[in-house]
Amino acid sequence: MSKILEKELFSKNVAKFIIDAPSIAKSRKPGHFVIIRLGEKGERIPLTIAGSDVEKGTITLVVQKVGVTSAKLLSMEAGDEIRDVVGPLGEATHIEKVGTVLCAGGGVGVAPLLPIIEGFKKAGNRVITVLAARTKDLIILEDQVREFSDEVIVMTDDGSSGKKGLVTAGMEEVINREKVDLSVVIGPAIMMKFAALTTKKYNIKTYASLNTIMVDGTGMCGACRITVGGKTKFVCVDGPEFDAHQVDFDQMLTRLGAYKDEELKAYERYMETVQNA
Amino acid sequence: MENIIDYLKAERSQEWRAELRKSMKAKERTSAKRAEMPEEDPNYRNTNTVEVNKGLTEKQAFAEAKRCLDCPDPTCIQGCPVGINIPKFIKRIDQGNVLEAAKVLKETNGLPAVCGRVCPQEKQCEASCFYTIKMGATPVAIGFLERFAADYERNSGKMAVPEISENNGIKVAVVGSGPAGLAASGDLAKYGYDVTVFEALHEIGGVLKYGIPEFRLPNEVVDVEINNLRKMGVKFVPNFIVGKTASFDDLKEQGFQAFFVGSGAGLPRFMNIPGENYNGIFSSNEYLTRVNLMNAAKEEFDTPVISGKNVAVIGGGNTAMDSVRVAKRLGAERAMIIYRRSEEEMPARVEEVKHAKEEGIEFMNLHNPLEYYADDKGRVKSVKIQKMELGEPDASGRRRPIPIEGSEFIIDVDTVVVSVGVSPNPLIPKSLSQLKVTDWGTIVVDPNTMQSSMPELFAGGDIVRGGATVILAMGDGRKAAAGIHKYLSEKVKA
Numbered sequence: 001m002s003k004i005l006e007k008e009l010f011s012k013n014v015a016k017f018i019i020d021a022p023s024i025a026k027s028r029k030p031g032h033f034v035i036i037r038l039g040e041k042g043e044r045i046p047l048t049i050a051g052s053d054v055e056k057g058t059i060t061l062v063v064q065k066v067g068v069t070s071a072k073l074l075s076m077e078a079g080d081e082i083r084d085v086v087g088p089l090g091e092a093t094h095i096e097k098v099g100t101v102l103c104a105g106g107g108v109g110v111a112p113l114l115p116i117i118e119g120f121k122k123a124g125n126r127v128i129t130v131l132a133a134r135t136k137d138l139i140i141l142e143d144q145v146r147e148f149s150d151e152v153i154v155m156t157d158d159g160s161s162g163k164k165g166l167v168t169a170g171m172e173e174v175i176n177r178e179k180v181d182l183s184v185v186i187g188p189a190i191m192m193k194f195a196a197l198t199t200k201k202y203n204i205k206t207y208a209s210l211n212t213i214m215v216d217g218t219g220m221c222g223a224c225r226i227t228v229g230g231k232t233k234f235v236c237v238d239g240p241e242f243d244a245h246q247v248d249f250d251q252m253l254t255r256l257g258a259y260k261d262e263e264l265k266a267y268e269r270y271m272e273t274v275q276n277a
Numbered sequence: 278m279e280n281i282i283d284y285l286k287a288e289r290s291q292e293w294r295a296e297l298r299k300s301m302k303a304k305e306r307t308s309a310k311r312a313e314m315p316e317e318d319p320n321y322r323n324t325n326t327v328e329v330n331k332g333l334t335e336k337q338a339f340a341e342a343k344r345c346l347d348c349p350d351p352t353c354i355q356g357c358p359v360g361i362n363i364p365k366f367i368k369r370i371d372q373g374n375v376l377e378a379a380k381v382l383k384e385t386n387g388l389p390a391v392c393g394r395v396c397p398q399e400k401q402c403e404a405s406c407f408y409t410i411k412m413g414a415t416p417v418a419i420g421f422l423e424r425f426a427a428d429y430e431r432n433s434g435k436m437a438v439p440e441i442s443e444n445n446g447i448k449v450a451v452v453g454s455g456p457a458g459l460a461a462s463g464d465l466a467k468y469g470y471d472v473t474v475f476e477a478l479h480e481i482g483g484v485l486k487y488g489i490p491e492f493r494l495p496n497e498v499v500d501v502e503i504n505n506l507r508k509m510g511v512k513f514v515p516n517f518i519v520g521k522t523a524s525f526d527d528l529k530e531q532g533f534q535a536f537f538v539g540s541g542a543g544l545p546r547f548m549n550i551p552g553e554n555y556n557g558i559f560s561s562n563e564y565l566t567r568v569n570l571m572n573a574a575k576e577e578f579d580t581p582v583i584s585g586k587n588v589a590v591i592g593g594g595n596t597a598m599d600s601v602r603v604a605k606r607l608g609a610e611r612a613m614i615i616y617r618r619s620e621e622e623m624p625a626r627v628e629e630v631k632h633a634k635e636e637g638i639e640f641m642n643l644h645n646p647l648e649y650y651a652d653d654k655g656r657v658k659s660v661k662i663q664k665m666e667l668g669e670p671d672a673s674g675r676r677r678p679i680p681i682e683g684s685e686f687i688i689d690v691d692t693v694v695v696s697v698g699v700s701p702n703p704l705i706p707k708s709l710s711q712l713k714v715t716d717w718g719t720i721v722v723d724p725n726t727m728q729s730s731m732p733e734l735f736a737g738g739d740i741v742r743g744g745a746t747v748i749l750a751m752g753d754g755r756k757a758a759a760g761i762h763k764y765l766s767e768k769v770k771a
């Protein structure tokens with residue numbers, strides 16, 4: 001059992017949670033994630049650790065509502081308990097001094113990106129971050145990102161904040177202007193696919209953090225498997241970060257849809273129970 | 278060895294056993310037929326999760342116990358990896374003293390209700406029974422009787438909690454709660470250690486919980502044993518991955534002085550053939566975990582599972598049998614095994630193959646998949662398979678399957694479960710660079726003490742053997758507990 005200590009709504013569909021998890025707070029590094037299960041009948045879902053406070057023994061999660069489990073979590077409040085929290089899982093981000101790092105975060109992908117931005121900045125790099133979302137309300141964690149970035153470019157599809165356009169436009173603006181040594185992209189699979197194609201054009205080494213479907217998160221089931229460089233990899237133990245130019249994003253998009261029908265049915269069932277209550 | 282034989286002789290010469298032997302002629306014992314396990318009707322059981330074997334009735338068990346000859350040289354014991362005193366426990370049943378029989382089992386085996394259900398008896402104890410080796414007859418049903426005694430005890434409400442020595446305050450950590458870890462923790466508690474079991478998943482029990490299905494091993498049977506360990510003072514910490522949530526050094530700092538690693542062989546293998554990552558293709562671990570651990574088949578649980586109409590399971594082991602029978606229970610019209618050798622070479626328990634056939638599972642033996650094809654949504658729709666024939670025996674002693682050129686054909690499938698084996702769980706070796714492992718990724722240990730290249734770390738079960746059986750894992754756990762006891766006793770003295 002892990003207690004939710006604080007909750008902050010970023011928008012209708014995105015919230016930040018601070019959770020009591022002392023051992024995880026102590027051992028986690030940027031790039032790590034946890035698996036949570038809300039209750040006895042819940043499913044196990046992966047969430048990136050967006051930050052931690054070792055002294056208070058807490059970790060931060062930022063969650064976007066996409067289906068049953070994330071919706072249930074968003075309906076929880078400070079004081080509620082999460083039944084299972086296990087981690088930290090995955091390989092930590094390989095952070096070193098390389099020069100200029102271009103980070104790109106789409107939607108809720110900014111949450112897992114934040115600790116990476118912080119890590120690269122603290123390692124002495126120049127960090128430029130592109131934040132992208134459909135509309136203004138969906139831009140999250142902008143202030144925290146600014147704290148550790150030398151420059152932040154905001155892109156929205158509708159131009160309601162920052163510049164109008166896609167994440168790749170913001171990235172190309174930087175690439176055309178100055179030398180970029182490394183890029184890190186996190187967001188929806190489709191966004192990562194096009195961000196990776198962009199940096200490939202300019203031959204910039206790029207990491208993407210993959211958010212595949214998972215069950216155990218310990219390498220036991222293979223639900224998270226994906227083809228990278230022609231080989232099958234398990235995202236939970238070999239990743240979640242991979243060389244973005246090697247990832248088969250089309251396969252990833254297909255695999256993310258594996259349970260679409262079942263998930264939709266479950267979500268409708270859940271909404272019915274919420275409305276009837 | 279000498280003293281074991283003497284001990285068995287002394288036990289055998291006890292008056293009650295001598296009297297039982299005299300009470301019935303050997304001829305009469307051998308002329309009786311082996312008990313048949315009462316089973317649920319195949320067409321009923323393949324629609325739900327009721328246990329297939331119902332257990333012997335008392336009458337059947339007492340009659341079966343009489344068949345055992347209480348041999349002067351009980352060869353059956355050599356066939357049991359933990360050396361259960363088989364005639365002694367069977368004669369206690371024969372005598373009508375079933376609770377006492379259960380106690381005999383517990384002398385060497387902490388989980389008799391589990392082993393009686395899942396041991397490959399036909400390759401172990403029963404293969405070495407006098408009936409099998411000397412008479413060419415069906416062996417005494419040792420496994421059925423073991424299950425009977427253990428179930429009798431559990432249902433009697435008089436389950437004995439083993440005596441434990443006074444707590445010596447020395448902390449020992451057990452990593453993994455599968456049969457190896459459970460067996461080690463029980464013995465360590467008996468020696469008086471302060472034992473904590475760390476488990477990565479949210480449930481305690483390892484493969485006994487997430488792998489082997491309810492219709493073969495009800496969770497309740499496992500839970501009773503785990504609760505017994507709790508009563509003995511063993512602490513269980515779920516959701517804790519040693520090497521991740523905390524390192525071995527962190528745990529040492531917290532005062533743990535020795536470790537038993539029973540982290541299992543959890544990494545599923547795939548065949549690396551084209552199309553294997555299409556949707557609808559699972560590892561058996563994922564398929565069984567979704568259904569057993571996450572209860573995916575029940576609507577009130579959130580985890581989804583795909584239940585197909587045409588399900589192919591690739592492989593011929595226990596895991597493959599479990600997966601294909603689960604598929605049938607989830608409503609498959611066609612649930613089939615595709616196995617590259619013949620039935621004779623199948624590693625699965627004979628009883629499971631028989632049960633699967635009764636339940637309407639199709640067997641495509643001597644067939645091997647080559648490639649999968651998907652529909653426009655990326656969901657598997659068919660598989661190309663090739664016929665095989667058997668050649669000369671390979672390193673494992675089984676005849677090698679050889680593809681028959683030009684025999685390929687395609688069948689429709691909408692779900693595939695790949696069950697071609699597992700590799701050792703790499704989490705622990707990855708987190709301990711100084712630990713000696715084999716090229717296969719198994720931990721290297723001294724076979725007598727189960728001590729690894731790091732003196733304070735012992736290991737056993739699938740992480741050492743690379744995929745074996747419940748009883749072998751338990752045997753390792755017990756051996757390691759003795760090894761740890763010796764190591765710590767010497768360390769404390771020094």
Ligand SMILES: Cc1cc2nc3c(=O)[nH]c(=O)nc-3n(C[C@H](O)[C@H](O)[C@H](O)COP(=O)(O)OP(=O)(O)OC[C@H]3O[C@@H](n4cnc5c(N)ncnc54)[C@H](O)[C@@H]3O)c2cc1C
Pocket residue numbers: 033045046047048049061062063064065066067068069070071108111112210211212213214240256257259260263264267
């Ligand atoms: C390593 C890792 C880190 C992650 N970190 C975060 C995080 O910090 N914050 C966060 O909000 N989410 C994160 N995710 C995604 C998160 O796990 C999913 O959003 C969650 O599992 C959805 O569960 P659900 O029951 O709410 O939705 P479901 O009912 O399971 O899914 C609803 C719909 O969402 C889509 N979907 C399902 N799983 C994913 C997925 N993994 N990624 C994207 N879309 C998905 C599907 O297309 C589906 O139709 C991460 C995923 C991984 C693998």
Ligand SMILES: Cc1cc2nc3c(=O)[nH]c(=O)nc-3n(C[C@H](O)[C@H](O)[C@H](O)COP(=O)(O)OP(=O)(O)OC[C@H]3O[C@@H](n4cnc5c(N)ncnc54)[C@H](O)[C@@H]3O)c2cc1C
Pocket residue numbers: 395396397452453454455456457458475476477478482483484485488489490517518519520539540541542543565595596599626702704705737738739740744745746747748750
């Ligand atoms: C479907 C299936 C059916 C089977 N049927 C039979 C059968 O009929 N008869 C038979 O004898 N055998 C059978 N087996 C094999 C048998 O189950 C295994 O040999 C046995 O379970 C091995 O026990 P173990 O304790 O070594 O490991 P496991 O049972 O695998 O347990 C290991 C545990 O350690 C945990 N773990 C791993 N790493 C860590 C870590 N770093 N920190 C904390 N915890 C960790 C895992 O989560 C797991 O729970 C079957 C196996 C499967 C998969």
Ligand code: SF4
Pocket residue numbers: 356357358359360361363386392393396397398401402403419420423748
């Ligand atoms: S533990 Fe297994 S091998 Fe040993 S006697 Fe029991 S059933 Fe036979």
Ligand code: SF4
Pocket residue numbers: 344345346347348351352353354363364405406407408417419
């Ligand atoms: S070998 Fe068979 S008959 Fe003899 S003691 Fe063992 S079980 Fe009984």
Ligand code: FES
Pocket residue numbers: 213214215216217218219220221222223224225234235236237
């Ligand atoms: S989530 Fe099961 S292996 Fe990665």
